[in-house]
Amino acid sequence: MKSNKEEKPYDVSRYRTPDGYTSDIAVFTITSEKTKAYAPPKMELKLMLIKRAQQDTEGNLNIEPGKWALPGGFVTPEETAMEAASRELEEETGIAGIHLKHFGVYDEPGRDPRGWIISNAHYAIVPEHRLFERKAHDDAAEVELFPVQDLEQHLLAFDHASIIRHAITHITRDLLQTTVAKQFLPELFTYSELQAVLLTITDDKSIQNEQAFARKIKTLPFIEAVEGQKTQRTSKLPTQLYRFIDAEVKQSIYTARH
Amino acid sequence: MKSNKEEKPYDVSRYRTPDGYTSDIAVFTITSEKTKAYAPPKMELKLMLIKRAQQDTEGNLNIEPGKWALPGGFVTPEETAMEAASRELEEETGIAGIHLKHFGVYDEPGRDPRGWIISNAHYAIVPEHRLFERKAHDDAAEVELFPVQDLEQHLLAFDHASIIRHAITHITRDLLQTTVAKQFLPELFTYSELQAVLLTITDDKSIQNEQAFARKIKTLPFIEAVEGQKTQRTSKLPTQLYRFIDAEVKQSIYTARH
DNA sequence: CTTTTAATTAACATTATGTTAATTGTTAAT
C-alpha cells in the first residue's frame, strides 16, 4: 500500500470495499485401479466438484443452481483464505490436515453476480484412501470425481471453468518441478508407483521408459532408497521402496536437457 | 463458492466484508555496469521501494511513516488487482506496459492496522533504461533501488518484509524455470548478457562456466541464433546475437540432471 | 606490429541416456 494522495489515515470508509472474500479449493485425488495382483496400478488424476443445490437448507433459492462448482466459502476476518480452505474442506468432506497450495486470485469485475467478490483459489491433494472418510459427511451437496480430461463439457458455476484450467496447469507443473508428488503417495513407494503418478499428467518419454526411470530414481537427490525395505504390492519380485527426503530442488531450464 | 447453509442468495450483507483490497508491486530491475569497453557488463538485481511520507498531500498524518514499502494502492471495483498494479505503477513511476506477475495474497488477520485489508502481490520487471523515464514522475515519495541482498536491514512497512522475501523467491525460480529472463534483456542479446542476468540470482556451476554456457545456448529449444546478426558491445570479436522464441518449456526434475 | 581480450572452436575424458537383452525371485498353474 502506498500513501495515496486521496487517502486519510485510518479511514478506509471512503473507498468502496469488496462485498466478499471467498476461498475456493480444487480438490485433486489420484484413483488407483489394480488391474491384477502383483502389478503396478493404473492411475488417473481426478478433480472433486460439488453440484450446487436448487435451494439452501433454509429453503431460499440458490445462486447458479444445478451447476458444478469448486467447494469453498466465505473467508472471515479472523482467518486467512488458506485457513478458510482447510475449514471448508473439513466441513464439506470431513477431511482434515491435507496439502493445500494457493495458485491464483480471481477478481475480474462481474465474475460473481452477487457483487464484488474476490476469490482466492487453492488446490488440495487428497490421497485416495482418505476420501473414504468422506462418505459420512456428504449430507448436503452432490459430490463427484471427474477425470481432469473431460471437465470441459460440464456446466460450471461462475468462472470456475477458468479457475479449474489454471488449477490443472499449476498442479501439472508442480508435479514435474517440485516434490509435491509425495502428497499422492504413501510414505514408502516403489519406482513404478511414482512413475504412475507422473504419467497421469505427462507423456515424457524418459518417464515412460521403465528401465530408464528405475535407473534414474536412484540418483535423484530428493529421493532415497530405504535400506532393506521391500514390497510385493506391485510385483512378485520384492521391490525396493523409496521415500522423499527434504532437499532443495532448483532446476534450471538453461542447464537441463531438452 | 459453495452454497453455504447460512447463506441467503444475493444477500451478502450478513457477512462482514473486507475493509479494503490492495495491489502491491515488487518492482525489479537489473542494473548494468560497464567495467570497460568491449566487455560484458556486471549486473545486479535490484528492487524499487518507496519511503512512506510523514503526511499525505492533504497534511494528514500518514500510516507507517518513514518506512520503506512496496508501491501499490487500493483496487477499485471496476478493475482487477493486476490492472490496478499497472495503473499504480504508471501513476507512481510513469512507466507503462511492463511485465507483471501475480505471486501471492497476504490476508493474515492484523497485517494492516487500518483493518481487514487483503493485499494481492505482484512482481514487475522494468528494464533499466525505462527507469530513466521515471525522473519526471517522482513528485511525491522518495524512491530508491536496493540490491536484493541487503534488504533485510531496512525498516519495512506492514508485512512487506515477508512479501519481499516471497517476491525474490518467485522471481528467482521464474528466472531459472521460465523464459522470463527475456524481460530483462533487449530483443537481441549475446550469450554473455543472458548469462549475466542469470548469475544475478544463481551460482549454478553450469551457468557460471562460459564455454559450457556458450555451447549450451545453441541447443536450447526456446532460444535461436539470429542469422547474420552480431554485435561488438560485449567484445571486440563480433558476437552472435540470440533471441527468445515462443516455445513451451516444461522441464521435469525427474528427468533433469542434478 | 604486438598485446590484449571475449568469443569461439577443438579435443578428450567422464558421465548420463536410450535401447535392447538377459537375469532374478516369486506366484500360480500343470
Next chain:
DNA sequence: ATTAACAATTAACATAATGTTAATTAAAAG
C-alpha cells in the same frame, strides 16, 4: 516338482551431453 509368467533389476553398449583445459580468432589499442 516343473514350468510359465512377469515386474523388477541388472547388464551391455552405442550415442549424446557435460566438464575441463587449451588453442584459435578477430578486432582494438598502443
